Amino acid sequence: MRKVAIVGGGLAKFGIRNATWKELAQEAGKAVFDDVKNLAPKDIDSLFVGAAQPERFAFQTHVAPMAAEQLGIFPTRVVARTELACASGQAAIRYAWACIASGLSEIALCVGVEKMNIPNMAEAQTSMTNVLDREWDGVHGASAPPYFAMCAQRHMKEYGTTREQLALVSVKNHHFSTTNPFAQFQKEFTVEKVITGPVVAPPLTLFDCCGITDGAAAVILTSAERAKEFTDVPMYILGSGQSTIGNLVTNLKSLTTWEPLKVAAKEAFKSAKITVDDIDLAELHDCFTISEIIEYEDFGFCKKGEGGKFIEEGQSNIGGKVAVNTRGGLLGTGHPLGATGIAQAIELLQQFRGDVPKERYVKGAELGLTHNLSGAANMHSVMIYGRG
Amino acid sequence: MSATIPLPYMLDFYPLEDEKFTRIHQFFTNLKAGKFTTTRCKKCSTILWQPRVVCSECFSTELEWIELPKEGELFAYTAMVLGAPLGMEKEVPFVIGIVKLDGIDLKILSRIDDVKYEDCEIGMRVELKVIRLEDERVFYRFKPK
Numbered sequence: 413m414r415k416v417a418i419v420g421g422g423l424a425k426f427g428i429r430n431a432t433w434k435e436l437a438q439e440a441g442k443a444v445f446d447d448v449k450n451l452a453p454k455d456i457d458s459l460f461v462g463a464a465q466p467e468r469f470a471f472q473t474h475v476a477p478m479a480a481e482q483l484g485i486f487p488t489r490v491v492a493r494t495e496l497a498c499a500s501g502q503a504a505i506r507y508a509w510a511c512i513a514s515g516l517s518e519i520a521l522c523v524g525v526e527k528m529n530i531p532n533m534a535e536a537q538t539s540m541t542n543v544l545d546r547e548w549d550g551v552h553g554a555s556a557p558p559y560f561a562m563c564a565q566r567h568m569k570e571y572g573t574t575r576e577q578l579a580l581v582s583v584k585n586h587h588f589s590t591t592n593p594f595a596q597f598q599k600e601f602t603v604e605k606v607i608t609g610p611v612v613a614p615p616l617t618l619f620d621c622c623g624i625t626d627g628a629a630a631v632i633l634t635s636a637e638r639a640k641e642f643t644d645v646p647m648y649i650l651g652s653g654q655s656t657i658g659n660l661v662t663n664l665k666s667l668t669t670w671e672p673l674k675v676a677a678k679e680a681f682k683s684a685k686i687t688v689d690d691i692d693l694a695e696l697h698d699c700f701t702i703s704e705i706i707e708y709e710d711f712g713f714c715k716k717g718e719g720g721k722f723i724e725e726g727q728s729n730i731g732g733k734v735a736v737n738t739r740g741g742l743l744g745t746g747h748p749l750g751a752t753g754i755a756q757a758i759e760l761l762q763q764f765r766g767d768v769p770k771e772r773y774v775k776g777a778e779l780g781l782t783h784n785l786s787g788a789a790n791m792h793s794v795m796i797y798g799r800g
Numbered sequence: 801m802s803a804t805i806p807l808p809y810m811l812d813f814y815p816l817e818d819e820k821f822t823r824i825h826q827f828f829t830n831l832k833a834g835k836f837t838t839t840r841c842k843k844c845s846t847i848l849w850q851p852r853v854v855c856s857e858c859f860s861t862e863l864e865w866i867e868l869p870k871e872g873e874l875f876a877y878t879a880m881v882l883g884a885p886l887g888m889e890k891e892v893p894f895v896i897g898i899v900k901l902d903g904i905d906l907k908i909l910s911r912i913d914d915v916k917y918e919d920c921e922i923g924m925r926v927e928l929k930v931i932r933l934e935d936e937r938v939f940y941r942f943k944p945k
Binding site: 532534535537538540541545546547548549550551552553554555557558561562563565566569610611612613614615616618660661662667 | 813814815849850875876877878879880881882883884885886888889891894896897898906907908909910911917922939941
């Protein structure tokens with residue numbers, strides 16, 4: 413296995429965009445080739461396109477060749493579209509990593525794209541419902557917000573987590589997103605505003621939930637030997653883990669301990685030969701406020717049941733035990749499904765380069781992780797990155 | 801004059817339950833008769849939810865239908881207030897819960913009918929409710945007992 417590096421990244425602005433799927437792909441593609449100076453589309457031998465639901469949001473399948481066409485890429489090794497719902501972007505990086513590590517590919521482009529804002533929002537919500545097992549869970553009208561609302565209800569009951577502690581996750585991540593011009597949301601939130609927001613699925617309000625977002629993100633991967641041709645500060649992929657317990661909502665024994673996350677995290681740390689205490693930066697999948705709290709616990713940043721206290725004490729802020737979601741997370745930047753995992757990697761890359769606004773810069777950071785859950789938290793993907 | 805163009809037919813949420821479309825049509829036939837059932841592997845005795853045609857534990861195809869308890873209690877619940885999918889927008893707010901069935905280690909996600917969110921509590925007793933679609937298909941939900 414060869415060591416693999418990410419050598420550049422580029423983003424399209426996240427938000428409600430007056431742009432199509434293809435146009436978002438073009439924007440992220442231009443941004444990444446602008447970032448990596450010594451590289452042209454003709455150098456790319458493999459293309460991985462993270463896309464969760466182009467079939468429903470853009471009524472289009474076979475999107476990998478379409479992205480190649482938009483970006484003038486003529487791959488000769490591997491072309492794939494990666495679908496893993498909310499983790500589709502990280503899945504693209506994972507496939508590219510495996511192909512470069514094995515020697516199959518030399519230089520790969522990952523581009524994650526999602527166009528989610530369409531004229532009929534009920535149609536969009538329908539598309540999110542079929543991430544769950546459509547015939548047995550989605551059919552009950554369930555989608556992500558009700559599922560995570562029940563996780564929050566159980567966490568509050570089992571561990572005494574408070575409504576205010578949930579809201580603090582949203583306040584922190586919206587604060588960070590004000591430093592990120594690519595983020596969907598640019599305003600500071602207060603605990604009061606989060607708690608009194610429009611109810612989506614009690615106890616969660618609109619401001620406990622990430623947005624419905626259009627966006628795209630792209631990164632270039634190559635081998636560690638070649639990385640210095642393209643950048644002074646490559647970001648190395650040091651380890652990873654991925655685990656699932658199937659798709660049915662009730663496969664998980666507990667709504668408050670996500671066993672596949674613990675399995676994926678353990679494997680990721682083991683393969684990177686580090687522990688959770690070594691992590692300086694964590695891009696955690698805060699699709700809902702409760703998610704980030706459970707993730708603090710199941711990664712082992714704090715003890716089980718103490719996630720609420722962890723945010724309250726500022727341990728997930730810059731200067732705390734670990735800086736979590738410095739780009740604004742999914743809550744602050746929005747969550748274009750196919751792009752999110754790639755945008756998280758770009759945040760770590762820019763942090764390692766010292767290429768972020770000083771308000772969110774974590775000086776001296778050497779190790780970071782990105783995490784995505786998908787479905788009803790029954791699938792988890794983790795990657796560990798190190799500064800080159 | 802412009803013509804109105806009809807939109808194409810799309811699948812709905814409910815499973816196609818006829819024997820032309822699924823090998824677990826027995827589940828729906830049983831449900832029509834008021835029975836809540838699933839498959840159990842004859843070889844390794846694993847109870848499989850949702851119903852299967854192949855045992856995911858031992859890959860046996862020798863499965864039998866067993867009845868599940870029709871009562872249980874609410875393990876967790878919430879309401880769909882904002883963001884209901886197509887066809888359900890007019891039904892909001894509606895309660896969604898996870899039901900822990902009596903006497904078996906099995907939880908099932910379900911719509912909880914005939915009750916308001918405010919009147920629910922964890923541990924509330926619930927029982928099976930069979931709903932009928934306009935095309936004669938059936939499906940299960942739960943309601944307070």
